[in-house]
Amino acid sequence: MPLTKVRKEIDKLDDDIMKLFKKRKKLVEKVGKIKKKHKIPMLQKVREVDIDKKLDKFAKKHGLKKTFLQKIWKNIIDESKDIQKKIMK
Numbered sequence: 001m002p003l004t005k006v007r008k009e010i011d012k013l014d015d016d017i018m019k020l021f022k023k024r025k026k027l028v029e030k031v032g033k034i035k036k037k038h039k040i041p042m043l044q045k046v047r048e049v050d051i052d053k054k055l056d057k058f059a060k061k062h063g064l065k066k067t068f069l070q071k072i073w074k075n076i077i078d079e080s081k082d083i084q085k086k087i088m089k
Contacts (some may be wrong), residue, residue, distance in 0.1 A: 025083060
């Protein structure tokens, strides 16, 4: 398979990932509104622990480094917290 074709496939996946981030942001906004309405604390440590367990299982199953996934998820969770903070003010 030519390099250009492989890169096009990667570009398509990158576009899909960005679209999923947009969709995730909207869902995080909904979560923030629900938490605000019901006076639920923004930080949910149990949720973060569950995500970490899921990352570990996924990494092992698919031959990825857990630390790689954790770095990505840390950024995603940090962004989610920032979005929720703005909503919960």
